[in-house]
Amino acid sequence: MTVPTALLSVQHLKIRAGVQGQLAVDDLSFTMAPGEIVALVGESGSGKTMAARAAIGLLPAPMQVCGGRIEFKGVALDSRDAPAMRRVRGAQIGMVFQEPMVSLNPSLTIGRQMSEALKLHTDLDAAEIRRRCLQMLQRIGIKDAERCLASYPHQFSGGMRQRIMLASVMLLRPALLIADEPTTALDCLAQLDVIELMLELTREQGTAILFISHDLSLVARYAHKVVVMRNGKAVEQGGIQDILLAPRADYTRQLLEALPSRGVLAPLPPANGPLLEVRGVCIEHPGPRSFWGKSLPKRVVHGVDLSIAPGETLALVGGSGSGKTTLGRAVVGLVNPCAGAIRFKGVDILKAANRVHRLQCQMIFQDPYSSLDPRMKIGQILAEPLRHEPGMSPAQRRQRVAETLVDVGLAEHFVERFAHQLSGGQRQRVAIGRALVRRPQLVIADEPISALDMTIQKQILELFERLQKQYGFACLFISHDLAAVERIAHRVAVMNQGEVVEIGDRDAIFDTPQHPYTQQLLAAASPLERLAGGGYRIRTR
Amino acid sequence: MSAKRTLPAEPARSVAAPARRAWRYPPLNALIGGGLLLVLIGMALLGLVWTPYEPLRLDLLARFQAPSAAHWLGTDEFGRDALSRMMMGARTSLWISLLSVSFAVVAGTLIGMLAGYLRGWTDRVLMMLNDALLAFPGILMALGIMAIIGASQYGIVLALGIAYTPSVVRVVRGSVLSLRELEFVEASRVIGNSEFYTMLRHIAPNCLAPLCVLATSMFGWALLSESALSFLGLGVPPPAATWGSMLAASRPYIASAAWLGIFPGLFISLALLAINLFGDALRDRLDPRMRK
Numbered sequence: 001m002t003v004p005t006a007l008l009s010v011q012h013l014k015i016r017a018g019v020q021g022q023l024a025v026d027d028l029s030f031t032m033a034p035g036e037i038v039a040l041v042g043e044s045g046s047g048k049t050m051a052a053r054a055a056i057g058l059l060p061a062p063m064q065v066c067g068g069r070i071e072f073k074g075v076a077l078d079s080r081d082a083p084a085m086r087r088v089r090g091a092q093i094g095m096v097f098q099e100p101m102v103s104l105n106p107s108l109t110i111g112r113q114m115s116e117a118l119k120l121h122t123d124l125d126a127a128e129i130r131r132r133c134l135q136m137l138q139r140i141g142i143k144d145a146e147r148c149l150a151s152y153p154h155q156f157s158g159g160m161r162q163r164i165m166l167a168s169v170m171l172l173r174p175a176l177l178i179a180d181e182p183t184t185a186l187d188c189l190a191q192l193d194v195i196e197l198m199l200e201l202t203r204e205q206g207t208a209i210l211f212i213s214h215d216l217s218l219v220a221r222y223a224h225k226v227v228v229m230r231n232g233k234a235v236e237q238g239g240i241q242d243i244l245l246a247p248r249a250d251y252t253r254q255l256l257e258a259l260p261s262r263g264v265l266a267p268l269p270p271a272n273g274p275l276l277e278v279r280g281v282c283i284e285h286p287g288p289r290s291f292w293g294k295s296l297p298k299r300v301v302h303g304v305d306l307s308i309a310p311g312e313t314l315a316l317v318g319g320s321g322s323g324k325t326t327l328g329r330a331v332v333g334l335v336n337p338c339a340g341a342i343r344f345k346g347v348d349i350l351k352a353a354n355r356v357h358r359l360q361c362q363m364i365f366q367d368p369y370s371s372l373d374p375r376m377k378i379g380q381i382l383a384e385p386l387r388h389e390p391g392m393s394p395a396q397r398r399q400r401v402a403e404t405l406v407d408v409g410l411a412e413h414f415v416e417r418f419a420h421q422l423s424g425g426q427r428q429r430v431a432i433g434r435a436l437v438r439r440p441q442l443v444i445a446d447e448p449i450s451a452l453d454m455t456i457q458k459q460i461l462e463l464f465e466r467l468q469k470q471y472g473f474a475c476l477f478i479s480h481d482l483a484a485v486e487r488i489a490h491r492v493a494v495m496n497q498g499e500v501v502e503i504g505d506r507d508a509i510f511d512t513p514q515h516p517y518t519q520q521l522l523a524a525a526s527p528l529e530r531l532a533g534g535g536y537r538i539r540t541r
Numbered sequence: 542m543s544a545k546r547t548l549p550a551e552p553a554r555s556v557a558a559p560a561r562r563a564w565r566y567p568p569l570n571a572l573i574g575g576g577l578l579l580v581l582i583g584m585a586l587l588g589l590v591w592t593p594y595e596p597l598r599l600d601l602l603a604r605f606q607a608p609s610a611a612h613w614l615g616t617d618e619f620g621r622d623a624l625s626r627m628m629m630g631a632r633t634s635l636w637i638s639l640l641s642v643s644f645a646v647v648a649g650t651l652i653g654m655l656a657g658y659l660r661g662w663t664d665r666v667l668m669m670l671n672d673a674l675l676a677f678p679g680i681l682m683a684l685g686i687m688a689i690i691g692a693s694q695y696g697i698v699l700a701l702g703i704a705y706t707p708s709v710v711r712v713v714r715g716s717v718l719s720l721r722e723l724e725f726v727e728a729s730r731v732i733g734n735s736e737f738y739t740m741l742r743h744i745a746p747n748c749l750a751p752l753c754v755l756a757t758s759m760f761g762w763a764l765l766s767e768s769a770l771s772f773l774g775l776g777v778p779p780p781a782a783t784w785g786s787m788l789a790a791s792r793p794y795i796a797s798a799a800w801l802g803i804f805p806g807l808f809i810s811l812a813l814l815a816i817n818l819f820g821d822a823l824r825d826r827l828d829p830r831m832r833k
Contacts, residue, residue, distance in 0.1 A: 329727075332731050333731075334727055334730060334731065358733040359733065361731075362731060362732075363727075363728070363731045365724040365727070365728060366724070367724055370723045370724045370725060371723075371724035371725050371728055372725055372728075373725045373729075373743050373747070374725075374747065374829065374830055375746045375747060375828075375829055384729070384732060384734070385732045385733070387732075387734070388732070388733045388734075418829040418830070420829070420830045431728075434728065434732075
């Protein structure tokens, strides 16, 4: 063969929802060489997942390919009949899904799920299959591989499950691995871990990766080639270095600009005494218990000290399971600490009469899809906190709701909408509005942007900053997204396994991290850095 | 960076339509279900004031007459006019089913929400009792209760109501358990709302969809159970008519006078169809997410 054939070639692919429906993918073309890592980058609804699913012949119901050509190893996809396609799937094209919590069958052992594909696609005997599974599990760093084979998925953490998923896909040594946002649901340390493993395994076997992601900075580290997608169209594609150094399309530039960078912070107002004081707080979760037996509580926060001055933003960062969300919930009074004290304006918040705390301390939740009551109109949702403002007349309340809508950048007619009619970013605006409508002095923001698309994240962060300038509330910003933290926090507290391991000014934490865990977190984050000429490169720490 | 630049938000997912909209044609299930239901209720109400014949008058000369112009649905073994008895029975049957389902829904919702929201010991004790009740077949439990309080119209309501409560408790508790973990419920607490308000305003309305489905299917079971109880002699005491007891009474004559069984059966089926269609339409109407 003289011309090297592409492993996967997609030419002028069009995918439509139904016969008359909208185009989900419009005229998409790209090629992949064997062993190459190609990233499809775009926000939700850009058609990146649909394009990948078309390549494996698994489009969900109304979607159908209505034009173009997909060739895998030089053979057109539509020339293969269903049984032939099944032989390709799994054996030659593997797929890893986004949600590790649901992509493994909870009622089958790991061993059965891993061996399933080998049984189907090879004629190895049971002993050999078992040997290969064990070998692979040891390869991905599972200590007790024998026991792992007999275990069920729920016994593993999200990161572990994604490793196992990856292992079982790679067992068949596919020529192409499709990874659909494989690490989006994981925290940044686990994320790094899984991606490194994916690269190692594929490098050994010469597998190409089609990496689908919304996170340009993540992709930038690993991919050879990037296809930036928007509304089903490829707006730009090329080598990763070219795109980073000289993005041509406006949208690519927009995506790159959406990466937060260190911002200039407003100076703090002079204050006497902290607004919030957390002293030696321990929190326990009730453990599993038998019918009559006593439960053994599990301690998740071990003696944390923090304080927040009026108008200050303190960021609480750490991996999942570090206890940062639990601490945030304790500060608003959703969980009670088992030891220590939380004081708001010098008064213990557990004192029954502490109405000031209830009224002036509000929370913004992580998931905009579940934090708004689906049966209430936006107007009702925004007005609800005002029930507890005794001096307000109905007219004043309406006035305040209208003001709040303007504040969060939503039009007036949203009052009559229901949450399901809004996009994720709009919902999060409503959630911010609900937290601010009573003009609180302290806002706890629990991962307020991590469920949103990149450009929307930027908008919400900007909105948050503007409102903070306008109303001067203090904020406890809980996040695992270090880039966002770097942008808006005055001070940063790093939590690991229920303890604050390091706390300090933002610049000190980001420039001269002391604790090894902080250094690890920063190394895992590694965002892109803006160059003077307008391009970007990967920052090394 | 100016603040104004953030203002043009992403476009709304739905069509940006004005709030007021022209009256749309109601969906087909609401039309058929509602129409049928209206006919049946109309028949029951008419039966209160007027029936073609006196429903309890015996006419031994006119026994087992096939449907004709004089007796549209024929006559039974005592020569009573079947149509008149159907109209009289419509009121009793629908009323008993409606009351017993309402009883089960109200009691079951209260207990289920209490158990699901308070959890801990309250939940365990309530659910233990509930599961014990669930272990008996509904009809057996109704029989037991009827044996204690005696056969009467409201006795049946109470018996069927109690028999159906445990399944409502289960469904409501399940919804509450999943809802109370959602962030909007926590948000309500952070706002400073009381537990009671949160339960009433945020949790209860969101339990509505499964409850609607359960209540409408229970309505059908209630109609049939009432007839089963009548069949066992524990229903509404004769000579009063219910659809169930008419169906039960027709059994010996199924070969010679089939119409005696066909019509009550047909009406029970129609009532079930009507209530199920109507229930589905109601659930969709009450759920803002289903409105286009």
